[in-house]
Amino acid sequence: MAGLVENISLIGDEIPWLKALRRKGEEAFLKSGVPGAKTEAWKYLKPKELATDDYVFSCGGCSQKVKQEIPFSCYRICFENGRFCPEGSFFPEEIEVLPLIEAILTKSSEIQFWLKQICDLNKFPFAALNQKYLNEGVYIHLPQGFVLDKPLVLDVHTSCEDKNLFSNLHNVVVLDKSSKAEVVEYYHYDGELKSHYFNNVVNQIFVGKGANLKHIKFQNEAFKASHIAFSHVLVDEKGLYDSFCLQRGADLARNESRVILRQQEAECVVNAAYKIDGWAKVDTTTDVEHLAVATKSHQLVKGVIGGQAKGIFQGKIHIAQDCVATEGNQLHKALLLSDEAEVDVKPELEIFADDVKCSHGAASGELDEEQLFYMRSRGIGYEEARQLLISAYFEEVFALLDNQDISNWLKSFL
């Protein structure tokens, strides 16, 4: 396969609405192509390398799955090399969990309703590409009032060594009224993986009235991999979408969240952290839209950049007309550890209502020499002192995670 667009036959092409949806995705992607420096939303990441690489769709399924320990009690849904693995997956019976294509075939009208609520894809080229190959992924549905007792981990593992795998996951997560869940997305790889695989993920998340979703993502892809993810989140009245994304790996990565607070008193938290080095380019993009009164959003993003890496943060808070009594705040901080490191930040406010409280801030700098000196003068070695300062720096954002087990697990990777 050359490039990203290929005509492969997918299951379900005979279903008219699905075929139309896939075609719409293809058209949108072909129209925009792989974005470059001239596309405002992608001007810092410039993922041009994705346009030239050769990718393959499949490399052998999930036979040789190496199960990685997750050090906390959880339910699990496994994907291996872009394919759903029923063997490793376990979850409570009360919730509905189906591979996406099975959901399309068996619950056509329901899944169609959710899939069609995705935003206009003309501005989201990789989400459009994802829709063209709509097939793999998972559909998770929590019934009204159900409270999930343990975190549900979406374990996405890549072990394909010899070819450049393109995997295209599309997940739909629906939380009915007053339900509650904690979902952890975990992207990782095997050993010394050197292939340029590309994970292109779209999540469609629906938080119902009074529902509460904690969404944690840990992106720890192989050092030559590419990872582009887009989460489209709709939050209803008094619902809470509380997310945190840690990006640690990949050569080229983008985690984009578009959260739409569409009913009154909906609330969201979009926090993130990244620690990168080498030649990595890692992008955190958020777009929070306040479309109803008394909605609230909070964002805190902290990054540490070493080597010749490039950290990017693009955040936008949009407040529609008449959405009074809204609150939105956003803060990005970056620490540069080396001379070649780079950070590009664009925090944006777009406000059309007057009775609002909105703020954003951005700061960047290096480790404080005086703090380092203070520790070294007390007998702590240079490297150790640096590590201590870096972990203290991240603590601000990790302290906001209330699941201590998950917080400790994530911190062990820093």
Place this chain on the structure above:
Amino acid sequence: MNKLDNIIDESGDKYKYGFTTDIEADSAPKGLNEDIIRLISTKKGEPEWLLDFRLKAFEFWQGMKEPTWAKLKYDKIDYQDLCYYSAPKQKVRPQSLDEVDPELIKTYEKLGIPLKEQEALAGVVAVDAVFDSVSVATTYRAKLAEQGVIFCSISEAVKEHPELVRQYLGSVVPYTDNFFACLNSAVFTDGSFVYIPKGIRCPMELSTYFRINAQNTGQFERTLIIADDDSYVSYLEGCTAPQRDENQLHAAIVEIVVLKNAEVKYSTVQNWYPGDKDGKGGVYNFVTKRAACRGENSKVSWTQVETGSAVTWKYPSCVLQGDNSVGEFYSVAITNNHQQADTGTKMIHIGKNTSSKIISKGISAGFSNQTYRGLVRVAPGARNARNYSQCDSLLIGSNCGSHTVPYIENRNKTAVLEHEATTSKISDEQLFYCQQRGIGEEDAVSLIVNGFCKEVMQHLPMEFAIEAAKLINISLEGSVG
């Protein structure tokens, strides 16, 4: 309040400066082509190299597209429907103010800044008054000349100091820079030229008042300021325009070159006609302003009060090339009715130990929309660069919009960059407190807004600060209640 009422009564409208002067204008036919550019050049008796510069710019411009990235909505401008040259008819250049057309003097008197009074002020301010496109009267040149300061119109500078103009024109804003700057480079008619020699502290504040007059004449000013080593100058620019229904285009360029240890302070009060309360008419203001701090310890400071224009597109920038150079940007922008402003700054840190400060205050009322758009870029070699940015917005009414789009690009770990922005409305508590003490609602709003802007206003020279405070009140009239 009485004073304000008087002003409104006098002009018969809320826009104090809405009047036109009847002076026969010597205009070129509408449209833009090579012949028009040659005509402008010939009329002004320009040397060959300047005509070449214009023609190159025009050629480049034809291949350019009008930018659409700003959050601005306006009717498409037909560049062929504009007149690119208009000069007041005068056979002999006046030697003193007495010889100047009395109609012109009246115009300035209505503006509240008469030249006569300026003269009486005995050397406080020098005025290079620009009427339409050609400089008419320049005062206090003799006194400035004693110090070696050159303050004249750019057309005179081309004739009398061609080496300076040739060396610096287009060196800060090349004609390839952007669509509007390129257009200006092709058709600029006049503007000011300032040269401050080595070691001279300019003895007075230099000032230019701009006025758009003849109907359908775009104004294409070009200002060039050069501050040589160890010099200092404070330059004031104020704009008013008469009331018109058709939109008028204004695409100016201001270039400032600051050499070693020199300092330039550039202050602007912009109150071009903003259009009526339904958004009809008003000036389109697309300005490219940039200062290059070329030497060590050089400093440039932009202060602007933007209350006018239907559309404002303006980003006064600082290129901090010299080590230890400093850039500052203080801005108050007020939009009311259907005004739109997309304004901000760029701070490009290239030299070591450079620092910059951005204070931007935006007030939106009525149906207006305002955007702060700023860039702070630290180049890899800019060790110990420092930036602090603060952008606050105030919204008055539920139909206006306020947006903040900062870009921060850091490529040096020793740089310390901070940006903060807030958006809020005038709190009911503040209003209540004032009203409880017998201050009317409108006055209370002015009081609060003036307090909100204070940080910026205190950087304006005194003459300007008074005019600016008045302007803020006029601009916000009718926005409450």
